[in-house]
Amino acid sequence: MxxxxxxxxxxxxxxxxxxxxxxxxxxxxxxxxxRAGRRPAEPAPPAPAPAEELPAVGRRAAERLVRIMGGEHDRLLPEWLAAAAATGRRVPCDVLPDLLERGRRDRSIRAHLGVLAGRRGRWLADLNQEWGYLLEEPTGETWELGGPADRRAHLRALRAADPAAARELLESTWERETPDDRAEFVELLADGLGMADEPFLESALDDRRREVRQAAANLLTRLPGSRLSGRMAQRARACVSVSGSTIAVEAPLECDRAMERDGVRPKPPRGIGERAWWLQQILARAPLGVWDRPPSRLLKMRIPDWDAEVKAAWVRAAVLQKDPEWARAMFGWDPIADLLEALPPAEQQELAAGFVREHDLDSQLIMVLGGVSSHWGEGLATAVLHKIVKVAAVQPWNLGELVKLAGEHIDPALFPLAESYSPVEPVQRVAAFLRFRADMYKELA
Incomplete structure (x- = not known):
C-alpha cells in the first residue's frame, strides 16, 4: 500500500x-x-522556458515592486499587482521566484498572478509543486479550454456584457460541472441579476451541495418577485404581526425540509438557540417590502419578545437584499461594514465620515473604515485626518492601524491635502504613504 x-x-x-x-x-x-531515501535517478533537463508574449512593466515600476516585497509598505502588494494587471503587462522574470513564494503563503495576492507571472511564471510553477497554485489562476483561456479560474473569469466577463448569454452558457454545462465550480459559478450571477435568472436559481435549490443551495437562495432573496421570496414572506407573516406601535413575534417551532431547501440552516451556531436561529434566517430572507413600513418607523416600535433577533435579521436582510434605505437605517442601529456594501461609494464615504466624527477610535471604527470602498474622497479623508490629529494629542500609541488604513485607502491624488493638513508626525506619515502610492500609479501608467 x-x-x-x-x-x-x-x-x-x-x-x-x-x-x-x-x-x-x-x-x-x-x-x-x-526516511532511508532512494537512489537518485538521472534527471532529465527541463524544457526551456517559453518566450514571453507580454511586455514587462517599466524599470521604475519593477524597482518599486522590489521595495514593496522587501517590506516598504508591504500591505500595498495586492494594490500594486492589481494596478499592474490592469495595464496588460507582466512582472520582470527576476522577481518571479520571490513573488511565487509569497503567493504560496498569501492567497490574497494570487488573483492577478496568472497573467502577471507570464509564461515563464507558469513554467516555474510546473517545475515546483509548491508553486502549482499558479496553474489554477486565470490565464486568459476560453470557457471550453480554460481551467476553473479561467472559466470563472470568462463567465464573469460574459455576464457583465450579456447576462442572458452567460446564464445560458452555464445552464448548458451545469450537469458536468464539479460541486465546487457550481457554487462559485452561481455566485457570479449576482452581476446583472434579474427575474430571468429565477427559474435556473430555483432549480439550483435542489442541488446536492449545500454551498450551491445557499448561493442560489442568497440570490433569490434579492429578487422580491421570486418564488423563494414569496414563501419566505408567508413564513414571516406567520411569525410576526405588526399592530399599532407593537411588533408581536412567535418564533418557528421547527425547521422542516421545505425551509431547508429555501436556505434555512437547521443547526444554529454556538450560543444561539434553534428557534432564534430559524427566526433570524426567515426574516432575513423575507422581502423587506413585506413590512409595509419604512425601517425608521419600525425601529421605533416595541418588540416585547425576540427584539434583538428581529433587528439582527433586518440587518442581515439589508445586506442580502442590498436595500439602500434599510442599510442606511440599520447602520444607525448597528454600524457594521457589511451594510455599507448596499450603498454607492459616495454614500458609503458620507456615512463613514459621520461615524468617524461622532465616535472614538476603537476596533469598530477601524472595521467600518475597512468596509468603505477605495479611493476615499476629500470628505472622508478630512474626517480621518482630523481624527488622527485629535488622537495624536492624547493617545499617539493608538494610531497605528488608522494611519495605515488612511494611507492605503485615501485617494493618492490627495497627498497634497495630507501634507498641508497638519505638521503632526502621524499625518505626515499618511502623506508620505499617499505620495508613495501616487508615484506607484504614475510609474505603471
Whole structure:
C-alpha cells in the first residue's frame, strides 16, 4: 500500500476499511523506508522556458515592486499587482521566484498572478509543486479550454456584457460541472441579476451541495418577485404581526425540509438557540417590502419578545437584499461594514465620515473604515485626518492601524491635502504613504 492508502485507512478506521495485518507496524516500516531515501535517478533537463508574449512593466515600476516585497509598505502588494494587471503587462522574470513564494503563503495576492507571472511564471510553477497554485489562476483561456479560474473569469466577463448569454452558457454545462465550480459559478450571477435568472436559481435549490443551495437562495432573496421570496414572506407573516406601535413575534417551532431547501440552516451556531436561529434566517430572507413600513418607523416600535433577533435579521436582510434605505437605517442601529456594501461609494464615504466624527477610535471604527470602498474622497479623508490629529494629542500609541488604513485607502491624488493638513508626525506619515502610492500609479501608467 502507498503512504496515502495507509493514512486514509488510519483516518477512517479498520472497521470501515479492513486491513490485513497490523496497520501500525506496516506504517512504522513504511516510515523507516521513506526516511532511508532512494537512489537518485538521472534527471532529465527541463524544457526551456517559453518566450514571453507580454511586455514587462517599466524599470521604475519593477524597482518599486522590489521595495514593496522587501517590506516598504508591504500591505500595498495586492494594490500594486492589481494596478499592474490592469495595464496588460507582466512582472520582470527576476522577481518571479520571490513573488511565487509569497503567493504560496498569501492567497490574497494570487488573483492577478496568472497573467502577471507570464509564461515563464507558469513554467516555474510546473517545475515546483509548491508553486502549482499558479496553474489554477486565470490565464486568459476560453470557457471550453480554460481551467476553473479561467472559466470563472470568462463567465464573469460574459455576464457583465450579456447576462442572458452567460446564464445560458452555464445552464448548458451545469450537469458536468464539479460541486465546487457550481457554487462559485452561481455566485457570479449576482452581476446583472434579474427575474430571468429565477427559474435556473430555483432549480439550483435542489442541488446536492449545500454551498450551491445557499448561493442560489442568497440570490433569490434579492429578487422580491421570486418564488423563494414569496414563501419566505408567508413564513414571516406567520411569525410576526405588526399592530399599532407593537411588533408581536412567535418564533418557528421547527425547521422542516421545505425551509431547508429555501436556505434555512437547521443547526444554529454556538450560543444561539434553534428557534432564534430559524427566526433570524426567515426574516432575513423575507422581502423587506413585506413590512409595509419604512425601517425608521419600525425601529421605533416595541418588540416585547425576540427584539434583538428581529433587528439582527433586518440587518442581515439589508445586506442580502442590498436595500439602500434599510442599510442606511440599520447602520444607525448597528454600524457594521457589511451594510455599507448596499450603498454607492459616495454614500458609503458620507456615512463613514459621520461615524468617524461622532465616535472614538476603537476596533469598530477601524472595521467600518475597512468596509468603505477605495479611493476615499476629500470628505472622508478630512474626517480621518482630523481624527488622527485629535488622537495624536492624547493617545499617539493608538494610531497605528488608522494611519495605515488612511494611507492605503485615501485617494493618492490627495497627498497634497495630507501634507498641508497638519505638521503632526502621524499625518505626515499618511502623506508620505499617499505620495508613495501616487508615484506607484504614475510609474505603471
Amino acid at each position: 502507498t503512504w496515502d492508502d495507509l493514512a486514509s485507512t488510519a483516518l477512517v478506521g479498520t472497521d470501515r476499511r479492513p486491513f490485513a495485518g497490523d496497520l501500525l507496524t506496516v506504517a512504522a516500516v513504511e516510515t523507516a523506508r521513506r
